[in-house]
Amino acid sequence: MTMPTQASTPAVSPAPEAQRVERLLSFLQTDPENLNLLADAAVAAFDAHRFALCDELLDRHAARTPLPAVLANLRGLAALWEHRFDAALRAFEPLLATHDDAVIRYNAAYATAMLGRFDAAIELLDDATLSGEPRAIPLKLRVLHHLSRLDDAIALGRSHADGPGASPELYGALATALFDAADLDSARRCAERSADTVDGLTVRGLLALDSGSISDARDLFRRALAFNPDGARATLGIGLVELAERRFADAAGTLDRAADMLNVHAGAWAAAAWAHLFNGDSGAARTRFERAAELDRGFADAHGGLAVLCVSECRFDEARRNMAIARRLDASCLSAALAESLLATHAGDVRAADEIRRAALDRPLGPDGRTLAQALAMRGGRGA
Template structure:
């Protein structure tokens, strides 16, 4: 009999005993433990509450209550339970890790780091710490954690988190080294794919993104990378949909929305492109390439004054703004010419300027896709 079947059988026996001795606290505690081991967290919770109605549960049962809350995705309850237990056992690494995990699911990343201040001596805790540092934009600190773990662990989850942080910090040497230790994970494969894209190896990048998505179909970084690959393969509509999927998953990663905007623009859907650029500005109106994208759309639609104003904003925010520079050049080019603005835009978008013959739009979209992302 396997462990789960044995726990289920034991739980059934204990329930029978409890039917004859319903207030027996020892039986209630044993039944709660058996229910947990049998994969029945809701029933374990009900038994612990039954114990509490008779007498306060011991710390072991309160800890089990916290584990049940985690299993049931009641992360706020779990965080409260583990916090209360830490009052008496502040140095307990298991409690600190469980509290950190609950807080991470609540997107309380400062709280994660507080909980893990004394609990990073195992790789799972270190991976959680790295991801929270990443979310908070403290990438250099995340890399310091990685350096400290060199030679101490072969946990692919830790190295995938570190590879992603290194990639977003534009430390390609560390990213490549750490991603190589995480190639069994979706996140690791996506990191390897991004590194291949940065080197212009689109075919190899696509293979890695496909492997990443085969391991985890909802991986936003996988869809983001596939979008860049498809765009470089002259499939802008498919690329735009991939960028959209990544952007919807990330939510507030501006680079994903920018990449989607440029891809839709290349695909010839001005309305979809404008919607994405405007979404970026609604999230952060200091993002220069969103203004640059809108400037290009204004130019394409025959509104040179609006285009000039947008381009000036983009260049004021970032004097290296490709979108702003492009529109400024197009305005000069169009002066005194009868050529339609839309034709000028399409020619400019497809002119090769980057490595491997990338067009300016591909460079813009790929640059946006490779920008810093919270995990």
């Protein structure tokens, strides 16, 4: 799971602190046993973003005497910044037993969530923590969302949206949950209040993509990735933009990366499958459609996509079987509608690939005039 909420940020810019670190290290060369110097140097190293050095200095301190609470907490924060979440939790857990501190509980919950222990993270994010640490609110919202407790996540976000704990991060997390709940108007309003957060930019990008504003969507996803290059939803969004721009080879690679990052997100695998199909690699497309169907047995578009793929391979009986499955799962499935349209003309010769691409990207298939590509953007972006 990607958690954009970060740990406590070093308060001082790294440049002046780098000079302070070097000065303190020079003092330690002449007085290596000085605990106060070790503590000051560790704090300076943390503020300079030299987290490995911070940990080394704390080890030297701990070898002489147990770390006081403030330095034990610093060890946990340094581990968080290095994404060593097990080590961070080992530092925070003893403090939880001795200190009633919302920030410590938040940081412990953050590490716990990043380790995939979402139920345990929820327990740490109690009312006292939410009241005492505003960053805990969007974190809990994201954890609830990840646990598929979408209604609870939205209720939590809305209950704090106009309160003192409201922040751009909260609005971004709430926008994501509302987008996944298909409440697009509310998602747009929250995303607009989320400023330049990764979540807000990504949701705005997905909404722009849905409205056909491809250039705006591309810019928003790129801005999101500038903040977080590992953002899975934004990576997926860039892949959907490339698909809409008919850059099928690029889209296949980008959407494969997004599917790997999201791992169990059926929509991402289906999006990657379409890119490979449009790029002429039916084998790769089949593997990805089948993966999507395996991940979500109720995902009609995976079977609809397989039906379209089978039409392109002139396997009409198999196409009809998959189309029937898709229709049973969702009578309004657009990929099944595309397969049905193609079957009606028995497309399957050399021209079928172009016909499939044109139909999927340009032809309105649903009662609302949506194309399969538009539906793919919305379905692919949800739940990521």
